[in-house]
Amino acid sequence: MKDEAEFAEKVLSENDKFQGKIIRVTEQTVELPDGRQSTREIVYHSGAIAILALTAENQMIVERQWRAPIQAVTYEVPAGKLDSRDTNTLDAAKRELNEETRLEAGNLREITTFYTSVGFSDEKMTLYLATDLSPVKQALPQDDDEEIELVYWDFAKATELFENGQMNDAKTVMAYLYWKTIQG
């Protein structure tokens, strides 16, 4: 295998294009390994967590919510951005599980961590498995511009939606496929 340095692009300049609440967009001018120049568009993001939360009845908890980029309602596993309250992804997972499902997990462990769309963004997401769920003692305030409805899928239902192409959120597909690999 080639050395990592043989692939590296040298950043000649990086210009801010947009600063929003959740993303920052820049354009880099880079020197390619062969000496030519190109540009790279980058969306910086604070990172996020997602949770495969399985109930005692072996159902997956899913949220219905409106998503502006596609102007439609999606089905997604509980998830959220890291914010200033979180010292790590585990904190974020506990907080989001509380805020969005009013549950806490006796077992909460990392499945894996990945970049969601590394061609243009540094958004990094950690997927957790939450089991041994029980109602929280102290409910945290919910995001005030998020409207969420919880639904519950057993494995057969999730499989049907996956097979029909109706499960169309990446982290939710990943959570389902992982769930499939741990079926008894």
Next chain:
Amino acid sequence: MKDEAEFAEKVLSENDKFQGKIIRVTEQTVELPDGRQSTREIVYHSGAIAILALTAENQMIVERQWRAPIQAVTYEVPAGKLDSRDTNTLDAAKRELNEETRLEAGNLREITTFYTSVGFSDEKMTLYLATDLSPVKQALPQDDDEEIELVYWDFAKATELFENGQMNDAKTVMAYLYWKTIQG
């Protein structure tokens, strides 16, 4: 379940913030279902395909390449953006498989389609399974600002990288988990 209309946000205005080669960024001002206003940041993208390409030796084809957003080399399954040459995602999958691996697939079928990060982007990706691979008769030109090295993982190697947390690209994790579900 609530009706989809009960979730819908009304777009009051949408302003362009950045137009790049591969992304377009806007900011929407929206009216929430309860009448309050909020803003949504959106990254529009042409869509993409990714390919779980399995060789006759039952190895997964993976690419090493530099990724500007994280300033590092990644391992990713073959993938690419839809472009003006493609009439559909199947065309794009055939083209990218040719450009990046110099192979064509006797069997090329869709596994699933999903939004990669629907909280802020409309990027939609279709994951294909490619088997019965053979060298192409006519090689297509490669993207001239992409430097790629091919590597091959057997299932044990892929599992090791997943378990160690070294497989950190979403579409590659998804391809691996799908591969795991079809292991004999």
